[in-house]
Amino acid sequence: MAVPKIKTDAAEARIAALQVPEGGGWITAARGDALSRLRAIGLPGRRDEYWKYTQPDSLIAPEAIRAAVFENDEGPMFADIDRLKVVFVDGVFDADASDDLAQAGLEIERLETAGQADIHWAKDLYGVLESHGQTPVQRPLAALNTGFARDGVIIRATGKAVKPVNLVYLHESDSSDAILHHCIKLEKGADLTILENGPAAARFNKVMEVDIAEGAAFHHVRTQGRDHERRAVTHVFARLGAESTFKSFTVTVNGMLTRNECVIELTGDDAIAHVAGAVVGDGDFLHDDTVFITHDAQRCESRQVFKKVLRNGATGVFQGKILVKKDAQKTDGYQISQALLLDEDAQFYAKPELEIYADDVICSHGSTSGAIDDEALFYLRSRGIPESEAQDLLVLAFLAEAIEEIEDSAIANDILARLEGWLGRRRR
Amino acid sequence: MLEINNLHVKLEEEDKVILKGVTLSVGAGEVHAIMGPNGSGKSTLSYVLSGRDGYEVTEGTASLLGENILEMEPEERAAAGLFLAFQYPVEIPGVGNMTFLRTALNAQRKARGEDEMSAADFLKLIRAKAKDLKIDADMLKRPVNMGFSGGEKKRNEILQMAMLEPKMCILDETDSGLDVDAMKLVADGVNALRSEGRSFLVITHYQRLLDHIVPDVVHIMADGRIVKTGGADLALEVEKNGYTDLLNEVA
Numbered sequence: 089m090a091v092p093k094i095k096t097d098a099a100e101a102r103i104a105a106l107q108v109p110e111g112g113g114w115i116t117a118a119r120g121d122a123l124s125r126l127r128a129i130g131l132p133g134r135r136d137e138y139w140k141y142t143q144p145d146s147l148i149a150p151e152a153i154r155a156a157v158f159e160n161d162e163g164p165m166f167a168d169i170d171r172l173k174v175v176f177v178d179g180v181f182d183a184d185a186s187d188d189l190a191q192a193g194l195e196i197e198r199l200e201t202a203g204q205a206d207i208h209w210a211k212d213l214y215g216v217l218e219s220h221g222q223t224p225v226q227r228p229l230a231a232l233n234t235g236f237a238r239d240g241v242i243i244r245a246t247g248k249a250v251k252p253v254n255l256v257y258l259h260e261s262d263s264s265d266a267i268l269h270h271c272i273k274l275e276k277g278a279d280l281t282i283l284e285n286g287p288a289a290a291r292f293n294k295v296m297e298v299d300i301a302e303g304a305a306f307h308h309v310r311t312q313g314r315d316h317e318r319r320a321v322t323h324v325f326a327r328l329g330a331e332s333t334f335k336s337f338t339v340t341v342n343g344m345l346t347r348n349e350c351v352i353e354l355t356g357d358d359a360i361a362h363v364a365g366a367v368v369g370d371g372d373f374l375h376d377d378t379v380f381i382t383h384d385a386q387r388c389e390s391r392q393v394f395k396k397v398l399r400n401g402a403t404g405v406f407q408g409k410i411l412v413k414k415d416a417q418k419t420d421g422y423q424i425s426q427a428l429l430l431d432e433d434a435q436f437y438a439k440p441e442l443e444i445y446a447d448d449v450i451c452s453h454g455s456t457s458g459a460i461d462d463e464a465l466f467y468l469r470s471r472g473i474p475e476s477e478a479q480d481l482l483v484l485a486f487l488a489e490a491i492e493e494i495e496d497s498a499i500a501n502d503i504l505a506r507l508e509g510w511l512g513r514r515r516r
Numbered sequence: 517m518l519e520i521n522n523l524h525v526k527l528e529e530e531d532k533v534i535l536k537g538v539t540l541s542v543g544a545g546e547v548h549a550i551m552g553p554n555g556s557g558k559s560t561l562s563y564v565l566s567g568r569d570g571y572e573v574t575e576g577t578a579s580l581l582g583e584n585i586l587e588m589e590p591e592e593r594a595a596a597g598l599f600l601a602f603q604y605p606v607e608i609p610g611v612g613n614m615t616f617l618r619t620a621l622n623a624q625r626k627a628r629g630e631d632e633m634s635a636a637d638f639l640k641l642i643r644a645k646a647k648d649l650k651i652d653a654d655m656l657k658r659p660v661n662m663g664f665s666g667g668e669k670k671r672n673e674i675l676q677m678a679m680l681e682p683k684m685c686i687l688d689e690t691d692s693g694l695d696v697d698a699m700k701l702v703a704d705g706v707n708a709l710r711s712e713g714r715s716f717l718v719i720t721h722y723q724r725l726l727d728h729i730v731p732d733v734v735h736i737m738a739d740g741r742i743v744k745t746g747g748a749d750l751a752l753e754v755e756k757n758g759y760t761d762l763l764n765e766v767a
Contacts (some may be wrong), residue, residue: 117724118721135609179763214615251763285678409552423692438720461608462569463606464606464608465588466568466569467602467605467606467608468608468611468616468620469567469590469591469598470566470567470568470590470591470593470594470599470602470622471594471599471616471617471620471622471624471676472591472595472621472624472627472680473591473619473623474589474591474627477588477619477623478591480613481611481615481616481619482610483610484611485608485609485610485611485659486610488610489610
């Protein structure tokens, strides 16, 4: 099928505004391939089925729309956790603010450094999972990222990492347009936690490719915090080997536009993939979770839990797919997406999809959207709890099911406490 | 304590009049019972007094310790000392019972300009009160009323009452769905709270609860009005002869 001209024109316009970074042989080849992919498919348009509920215009435009930096007076996220900090300001690595990468206790380097080499092990990962993830659904903004990302981190974990790696994204310029690309390889039996936080830039395009070998475990907790005007499109591509684990949780508060895509392929038997998210949106806010999980091995488990609280015209989108291939017997797939609409202006679009070719599987999905339970609200108020506080209690209770997906209880409690603070702050 | 005068109430959404002039006066330290057949307006009275949405007061007044409560939000009525033990306590997934009670207690204290209770004091207090009502630690930890049996839910209502120490307690069919032992436990809990400064309005369909919580005054309600008022023996009369005889006699 011919690609509409408007899409290829959009891709050319965007490409013209960017410059392919200098680099060694391996990365130049990978970037070249990505550009070819992008040119062939074009950038998403308003008529793309996959972008039906989220207008891609501001994400694909050659120039980022300005976003005033939000003055956040809260303490840094994950501050109480012993972690290795890697800081990017508007997408540019900040050595002074970052911890010494040599002290990490695992192989970690910057993409920019790795890209200078003629050959690097990351050639088997950089753009590889992204490219693979382009079928059956195209993800042009991820190809764009592979083509133009200057920096990011390249990590290889061989055992249990001594501490989590915390990728911190600071936003300091109103017109920043950041592209970062991370590659993470977990060798057999490795165990690694990645924490991500911060608004990153006026516009942020991020890709994270995660290759998880047999028996390895990858944990990912991300907070897309309070910065009202920022826009972001992110992709996680993960490939799971036998008996490996992938667990990812994202909390999003504020931000004008967020599209988080998560593309997971279960390629080894008995692997487990959990993806969850909690969202609080108020006003000019659109949040889109797009998940595609492919079961291509036996007895794997996948679980998607997404909760969104929306008010004042905020919009939530969920597109979640479970694809079970013919030989993926004994698959256990679960998916739930729920929205709590606090007023009549809030909107939630949900598109759950199951496509199953194996005959011995358990797959279930559900999606609900509703208002605050009046009975519960009255019960709380009748005990003396003021209406707004009672509402916050019910909102937190609604989000709790998603937050329970975070394995580390200290992190879960921290996120819950912050959510409580954010809700309380809105009240005043 | 509680003064209700010529209270008329209709449903907000439809033209259905439920209360047609209820007049009632509960003095400090008194226990009043309201009995009546189904649909007489007993539960509506409890909801209107506690401030539930969906009802419109068309005439009459209700005051607690001299303050008009009909103009107050439900949380303000609670802070003023009103407590409704629900006929059907609401299950609230995700909100822990302890969190709920502590938030409620401190919100009321704050509304009254008092200091909040510390976490340690609260814990000590709730453990003692829960023990009296045979509520175990697990029930306190669980989300509000989730997975509770009928009897556990009612005991949880009494626990809330004991913690919040209201001045005016309304019990809406607290005996419904309880076996004899559970009813005894609930009644003991209520009796332990009886004091000079605390009044009770016990709404019940059957007389048996009043064997355990002995009222000072019994009102019979029918078709939105109090049709007869008497002592504790009036409840026995209902039990013996049923409502039909009694209502015929009034008519």
